[in-house]
Amino acid sequence: MRRKLAAASAAGAMAVALLAAGGWFCAGRGGNGAGEQNEGEPELVLSMVTNQVGEVPEENNLMEQAIQAYTGVRLKIGWVPPTAYDDKVNVMLAARELPKLLKVNYTPTVISSLKAGLFWEIGPYVQQYRNFSAQPRAFFDNVAVEGKLYGVPIFRNMGRVSLVYRKDWLDAQGWTLPVTLEDWYRVIRAGTVDDPDGNGKQDTYGMMLDKNYNQGTASTLSRLAVAQGAPNKWGVDREGSFIPEFVSAEYLETMRLFRRLYAEKLINPDFAVVDASTIDKAYESGKAAFRLTGGNAQTIQNQLEKLNPAAQVDSAPLKGPEGIRVPGEGGNAGMLVFPKSAVKSEQELQQILGFLDKLMDPPMVNLLVKGIEGRHYKVEGEFTVPLDKDLDFKEVKPYRDTFPNRDEQYHMDKPSKDTDLARKSKLIGYENEQHAVPNPALTLDSPTYAERGKELDQQIADAQTLYIMGKIDDRGWQAEVERWRLAGGDKVAREYKEAYQRVVR
Numbered sequence: 001m002r003r004k005l006a007a008a009s010a011a012g013a014m015a016v017a018l019l020a021a022g023g024w025f026c027a028g029r030g031g032n033g034a035g036e037q038n039e040g041e042p043e044l045v046l047s048m049v050t051n052q053v054g055e056v057p058e059e060n061n062l063m064e065q066a067i068q069a070y071t072g073v074r075l076k077i078g079w080v081p082p083t084a085y086d087d088k089v090n091v092m093l094a095a096r097e098l099p100k101l102l103k104v105n106y107t108p109t110v111i112s113s114l115k116a117g118l119f120w121e122i123g124p125y126v127q128q129y130r131n132f133s134a135q136p137r138a139f140f141d142n143v144a145v146e147g148k149l150y151g152v153p154i155f156r157n158m159g160r161v162s163l164v165y166r167k168d169w170l171d172a173q174g175w176t177l178p179v180t181l182e183d184w185y186r187v188i189r190a191g192t193v194d195d196p197d198g199n200g201k202q203d204t205y206g207m208m209l210d211k212n213y214n215q216g217t218a219s220t221l222s223r224l225a226v227a228q229g230a231p232n233k234w235g236v237d238r239e240g241s242f243i244p245e246f247v248s249a250e251y252l253e254t255m256r257l258f259r260r261l262y263a264e265k266l267i268n269p270d271f272a273v274v275d276a277s278t279i280d281k282a283y284e285s286g287k288a289a290f291r292l293t294g295g296n297a298q299t300i301q302n303q304l305e306k307l308n309p310a311a312q313v314d315s316a317p318l319k320g321p322e323g324i325r326v327p328g329e330g331g332n333a334g335m336l337v338f339p340k341s342a343v344k345s346e347q348e349l350q351q352i353l354g355f356l357d358k359l360m361d362p363p364m365v366n367l368l369v370k371g372i373e374g375r376h377y378k379v380e381g382e383f384t385v386p387l388d389k390d391l392d393f394k395e396v397k398p399y400r401d402t403f404p405n406r407d408e409q410y411h412m413d414k415p416s417k418d419t420d421l422a423r424k425s426k427l428i429g430y431e432n433e434q435h436a437v438p439n440p441a442l443t444l445d446s447p448t449y450a451e452r453g454k455e456l457d458q459q460i461a462d463a464q465t466l467y468i469m470g471k472i473d474d475r476g477w478q479a480e481v482e483r484w485r486l487a488g489g490d491k492v493a494r495e496y497k498e499a500y501q502r503v504v505r
Helices: 002-006 010-020 062-071 082-095 108-115 137-141 167-173 181-193 220-227 249-263 276-284 297-307 346-358 362-370 389-402 420-435 447-468 474-504
Strands: 044-051 073-080 101-104 151-155 162-166 234-236 242-244 290-293 313-316 332-337 377-380 383-386
Touching: 044 082, 044 346, 062 073, 062 346, 062 362, 062 389, 073 082, 082 101, 082 108, 137 151, 162 167, 162 297, 162 420, 167 313, 181 249, 181 290, 220 249, 220 290, 234 474, 242 474, 249 447, 276 297, 297 313, 297 420, 313 420, 362 389, 447 474
Parallel strands: 044 073, 044 101
Antiparallel strands: 101 332, 151 332, 162 290, 162 313, 234 242, 377 383
């Protein structure tokens, strides 16, 4: 190991020295799949293309030198602005001018290219690599195409939701955290009518919603319904038929809760039109008690303290009658794929996979998460402290966002210095992975949904709002569901069933 490092360039030696100061570099190179290189030479010069926000890093910078010193791989990265990235990828695919490693999003064009055999299938190899095989299989399943794996995901938490609440109000009022829908009604009502801030006015809400309350992966309606036992977007019955979440009993009962809250003026009446940023400000100014969110408890705490130093925010797992149950998200920010036109052999493919697996070793996690000790962070006792946020954004974040890594909680002896609340929120997100309910249609093909999905989703979302606002009753809601079925919803369900049967055979 020392002999190889001595052969590095002067700049590379500087990077190694900075990393070694953290106490981990002399542990040696880990991982699998790459052989020994000639002294002073990289095992592989790896061309890749990825997206990048902000200034493009210089080639062979300190971060890249540190990566090469540990893995033996020299990076040649083409950085593309994110606004133009998918178009750039489409042009590269059409021209068959591809690097050895390409970051892609899960788009129809990419999926078609994967099916067409332009990229290596890596499913048979993943379990051979120590760090990949240690991750929950769902991360890889969520980027599969017709049951086949072609890419390594850029890992992100799959279950980010937590219950963020005003602990000072809960303690003072004697509330308990809600579990059942009746519990939710009770605490939301109390947060609205019982003057929890003690100012003698009815100017708070137990919960506030924005116009996206029923849309996307952050849907408050879906999150609460899943906690009560509903499926995540789609359910699958014993015959393999796909059932939309909004026809389940648990989902309908959750809609009825929101309808009751609206009728009794216990949630903000403008929920159907108000932006999320406006609701953020309401929570941060002490106007609401409970929120289902992706873990920004510390942000709310910081803003509240400016107005009320005694305010206290806390977070907890989202629980229902069956315990913790949260909708599973995609768990990635894109994936890295391996073009056959550039990666010529199975041996070369395994060498690149070995490189990516090494990036999930503790030393590389530390590098990708925190950067280089003395330049991007310092050690204070049992914790590390960032030195310069701007430098981190410029030099470290591009690599953190590009390569697969799990957050330091999984690996580091010395975690980043943070508040107890922030650390607790992160831990909830990690532990939610064990309780995440998958969306069985996430990677399945439906030509009808590809063509008309947005229209169908919007129709149901609008009908839910009409129902909650009392403009249609149960009968009217069922009529809207039937209209959705006839407009293409049933066809989507059939296509998902057919695609599912092809995968599970």
